[in-house]
Amino acid sequence: MSLLSIRDLVVRFRTHDGTVFAVNGVSFDLDEGETLGLVGESGCGKSVTNLALMRLLPLPAGHIDGGKVIFNGEDLLTLDESDMRDLRGKEIAMIFQDPMTSLNPVLTVQEQMVETIQAHRRVSKSEARARTLELLGMVGIPQPEARLKNFPHQFSGGMRQRVMIAMALALEPKLLIADEPTTALDVTIQAQVLELLSRLAAEHGTAVILITHDLGVVAGMTQRINVMYAGYVVEAATTKDLFARPRHPYTVGLLHSIPRLDAQPGEPLIPIEGAPPDLRFAPLGCPFAPRCAWRVDRCWKEMPSLEPIDPSYEVVTTGPQATHRAACWNPPTSGEVVAARPLRPGFEPAAPPAQVGS
């Protein structure tokens, strides 16, 4: 049994401006100790999917309109709030892009870590302090004893992210959700923090959902990747397979828009033309159609479901854990993947068709 099984998750925001169709039937599984990347452009629903599973959607606008979130055999969407509060931090922890949103600026690191540990564990203050010291050492804070009485703003960006990781791992959660954990940091520090996160998760057997808009970040960090677009998972594969043979035009676009180690000298990066759709309109057909160089007529009318890409290819199961699945009516061939274009000249992005408003 998977540690986490999300099925057909639907999230909407009801705003003065209309309904935002933020997550439109997302399903995926995560095994114990596994690391899954969730990748896609800004606004595609990565954070909202995870806030929904933690039941932390901003209120009153955010609603879960359907689906199941089975964690350790229990549907989190049916738990009462006090059980859910108990589970957060202890069983599922989250690290955010900006640690200042999670760290309390007016408490020292010792105060907030001791408080977190004592809220969930029956330990004395001195035991909680000893654990805090151990955790700060584990995440590589130099002279942790001397830093216990520091406030969050007294740490550099990279060190604050390490404190966040220490806090997240304090209660040895089974699942750690890291939402763009390093984008605010410079590239070298990013690599160090990600390496630390990855090593500690492996040592503790913690499953990780790593959210990022940057495919480069997840390459060395994850076993599997879900690519999201407009509130849908459009491609799901092992990391190796996704890079070796992407099958969704959007993934192909993403891969050609990031620098690659194997690029030929002078090979240009190719941005994806056009912009993501406005999620205040009910999706009609494939949401990538206006930007897609592979689109066919059917794409404007029907959204394809996420299916195994190749019946001859060995598939683990046909459910959400199938090895490689894509939601596409006209997947690129391997030659087209390399060229990043279908072999038909003159493609121009189109305006989306008139859609049903909310």
Ligand SMILES: Nc1ncnc2c1ncn2[C@@H]1O[C@H](COP(=O)(O)OP(=O)(O)OP(=O)(O)O)[C@@H](O)[C@H]1O
């Ligand atoms: N509080 C809110 N009210 C209304 N709409 C919201 C709210 N929060 C998020 N949304 C919308 O939900 C959609 C998904 O947002 P989400 O934050 O999950 O994107 P994301 O993939 O995490 O993007 P980013 O990479 O920028 O963090 C977006 O269209 C966003 O505008």
Ligand code: SF4
């Ligand atoms: S379904 Fe059609 S429009 Fe959507 S990605 Fe596939 S080919 Fe492109």
Ligand SMILES: [Mg+2]
């Ligand atoms: Mg986000």
